[in-house]
Amino acid sequence: MPQRRGSAGRRLIVLGLWLGLVASVLPWWLETPPGSVRGTDAAVLAAGRITGLVAGYLLLLQVLLMSRLPLLERSIGTERLARWHRDLGATVVVAVLAHTALILVGYAALERRSLIDEAGLLLTEYEDMAGAFAAAGIMVALGLLGIRAVRAALPYELWYYLHLSSYAVLLLGFGHQFTHGQQLFRPGPVRAGWLAFYVVVLACLVWGRVVAPLRFNLRHRLRVADVVAESPDVISIYLTGRRLDRLDARGGQFFRWRFLTTGCWWQSHPFSLSAARNGRWLRLTVKVVGAHTADLRDLDPGTRVWAAGPAGTFTAAHRTRQRALLIAGGSGIAPIRALLEELPPGAALIYRARTPADVLLHRELDWLAEARGTDIWYVIGGRDDPGPRQVMSGRGLTQLVPDVARRDVYLCGPPGLIEASTSALRGAGVPRRQIHLATFEL
Amino acid sequence: MRRAVFAITALAASTTLLVVFKGGPAATEVAQNRPAGRTGGSGTPAIAGAPPTGPRSGVVPTAGTGASRPAAPRQTGKAPAAPPPARKAPAPPANTPFTVTGPIVTNNFGQIRVRVTMTGSRITNVTAVALPRGTAESSRRSDSVDDRYSGNAGQAVSRQGANLDTVSGATATSDSYRSSLAAAIDAAAAGRRG
Numbered sequence: 084m085p086q087r088r089g090s091a092g093r094r095l096i097v098l099g100l101w102l103g104l105v106a107s108v109l110p111w112w113l114e115t116p117p118g119s120v121r122g123t124d125a126a127v128l129a130a131g132r133i134t135g136l137v138a139g140y141l142l143l144l145q146v147l148l149m150s151r152l153p154l155l156e157r158s159i160g161t162e163r164l165a166r167w168h169r170d171l172g173a174t175v176v177v178a179v180l181a182h183t184a185l186i187l188v189g190y191a192a193l194e195r196r197s198l199i200d201e202a203g204l205l206l207t208e209y210e211d212m213a214g215a216f217a218a219a220g221i222m223v224a225l226g227l228l229g230i231r232a233v234r235a236a237l238p239y240e241l242w243y244y245l246h247l248s249s250y251a252v253l254l255l256g257f258g259h260q261f262t263h264g265q266q267l268f269r270p271g272p273v274r275a276g277w278l279a280f281y282v283v284v285l286a287c288l289v290w291g292r293v294v295a296p297l298r299f300n301l302r303h304r305l306r307v308a309d310v311v312a313e314s315p316d317v318i319s320i321y322l323t324g325r326r327l328d329r330l331d332a333r334g335g336q337f338f339r340w341r342f343l344t345t346g347c348w349w350q351s352h353p354f355s356l357s358a359a360r361n362g363r364w365l366r367l368t369v370k371v372v373g374a375h376t377a378d379l380r381d382l383d384p385g386t387r388v389w390a391a392g393p394a395g396t397f398t399a400a401h402r403t404r405q406r407a408l409l410i411a412g413g414s415g416i417a418p419i420r421a422l423l424e425e426l427p428p429g430a431a432l433i434y435r436a437r438t439p440a441d442v443l444l445h446r447e448l449d450w451l452a453e454a455r456g457t458d459i460w461y462v463i464g465g466r467d468d469p470g471p472r473q474v475m476s477g478r479g480l481t482q483l484v485p486d487v488a489r490r491d492v493y494l495c496g497p498p499g500l501i502e503a504s505t506s507a508l509r510g511a512g513v514p515r516r517q518i519h520l521a522t523f524e525l
Numbered sequence: 526m527r528r529a530v531f532a533i534t535a536l537a538a539s540t541t542l543l544v545v546f547k548g549g550p551a552a553t554e555v556a557q558n559r560p561a562g563r564t565g566g567s568g569t570p571a572i573a574g575a576p577p578t579g580p581r582s583g584v585v586p587t588a589g590t591g592a593s594r595p596a597a598p599r600q601t602g603k604a605p606a607a608p609p610p611a612r613k614a615p616a617p618p619a620n621t622p623f624t625v626t627g628p629i630v631t632n633n634f635g636q637i638r639v640r641v642t643m644t645g646s647r648i649t650n651v652t653a654v655a656l657p658r659g660t661a662e663s664s665r666r667s668d669s670v671d672d673r674y675s676g677n678a679g680q681a682v683s684r685q686g687a688n689l690d691t692v693s694g695a696t697a698t699s700d701s702y703r704s705s706l707a708a709a710i711d712a713a714a715a716g717r718r719g
Contacts, residue, residue: 120548173529268661
């Protein structure tokens with residue numbers, strides 16, 4: 084059973100990120116004498132500089148959040164990182180647009196030109212500024228792509244590769260900060276510090292995306308051992324490798340898997356481990372929903388596997404209470420099953436499935452229930468059937484598990500179940516920090 | 526989404542707050558970068574135009590020195606139309622270096638002021654006391670003008686006058702520099718005579 088982790092690490096990181104924001108605007112504050120920002124033009128220019136510094140910082144922060152640095156993945160968690168990235172994304176786009184517009188208006192007023200003349204001048208005469216405009220354009224396009232409806236309409240892979248062009252924003256927007264940034268163009272500590280932040284973020288990116296996965300895969304050299312059908316549309320993939328006894332993954336965590344066959348190598352998909360580590364094999368349990376997962380049924384034993392991870396805070400180490408309630412929906416049982424092995428005895432499990440045939444791993448679950456003193460309720464039926472609806476309401480949950488408000492609740496399943504259960508749990512008095520989510524979409 | 530709206534609102538609010546803080550009616554000793562109501566630059570006292578150093582300095586152009594300047598630059602308008610009041614200094618002995626500080630010339634980018642060191646009737650050194658530094662770009666332009674014109678090996682010394690080549694990409698600053706320089710040279714000549 085893992086030690087409890089606590090949230091001190093996460094709080095420290097968040098504090099550091101806020102301090103970074105303050106530090107990025109501080110040079111402006113120190114260099115601008117009090118009372119010097121008078122009149123509309125000066126105010127516009129000052130606001131343009133502030134938003135520029137903020138945008139520059141947030142852009143790097145966006146990259147840092149997606150760097151897959153093991154420290155961030157384990158202490159903040161992939162879901163939360165993705166949510167922050169998403170929420171910050173809108174802010175970065177607005178900050179960049181505000182910066183562009185304010186500087187344009189400010190310079191035009193300073194040099195007494197029309198906005199169009201000034202824009203032309205910036206584009207043609209100012210070094211690196213054409214790149215900066217291109218970066219702003221890409222960023223706006225990415226912002227539009229990020230809108231939920233647009234994102235849903237595009238195939239995931241296309242969306243993903245389009246989104247990778249955000250690295251071009253980093254590259255194209257880099258130069259103008261140092262050639263024209265009022266706080267950055269002079270050699271000195273501010274410029275050095277800003278450059279150092281770039282170096283740190285790039286180092287995190289290289290570490291999280293290249294070095295750490297490389298090390299992991301060279302050490303463990305995972306291969307497919309067997310593919311087993313759990314139900315007509317669910318498979319379990321067993322993996323073996325070297326030194327699995329030293330593999331540092333907790334039940335409930337996931338990896339991003341790349342199966343190195345001709346059809347699959349270019350796709351990377353997140354799947355949870357469906358058994359806690361045992362030193363001999365790993366297992367993932369996957370529902371066949373698309374072309375990629377269908378291909379996985381035909382994996383040959385011996386196929387090499389590239390894994391990036393482990394990631395996620397859906398673990399026993401992140402519990403805040405002694406007892407837990409686990410709620411699984413459909414194939415969401417996979418991480419729950421692994422988690423169950425590492426939780427203290429006395430946990431309770433509610434397993435939602437549409438039909439009895441959709442219940443997966445039930446022999447293992449029954450065995451675990453006996454071995455670890457776990458109560459399991461199988462709740463079978465459609466979403467609108469009266470039985471499941473009654474059980475999954477706030478009152479129903481309280482009847483099943485009277486001390487639910489004093490438990491950690493681990494939820495994994497399709498978005499509908501997660502949403503409905505979260506509001507039912509909040510209604511039953513479970514504090515938000517005791518609710519742990521593993522969503523299917525990252 | 527709610528968080529994003531919150532973050533954007535916070536960004537706008539805190540930016541406004543910062544700007545308002547810095548615009549408060551605190552100290553006023555620093556000049557604004559934006560152009561004042563007039564473009565022709567008479568000595569605005571705002572800029573930190575370090576007073577001429579050395580015991581023999583302080584010869585300042587008198588009214589009408591602008592007449593001998595090269596053609597008035599387009600952007601600066603009628604440059605030093607009303608130079609700062611003269612502080613008469615005793616005429617220096619010949620062949621002893623003395624400095625003359627030209628008038629402040631304001632253009633759309635900021636303020637320019639030039640100091641000339643004369644030895645006898647020869648210009649031996651020119652330094653820029655003030656140059657526009659409002660943006661990184663104008664700072665860079667100022668540097669290129671400064672590099673070309675100033676110093677004891679700069680164009681002003683090699684040509685012994687204010688008829689200098691315009692630095693490309695820095696027309697306005699070049700013009701203003703020449704205006705201030707021409708006025709300073711005229712003042713130096715007047716000072717010698719007087």
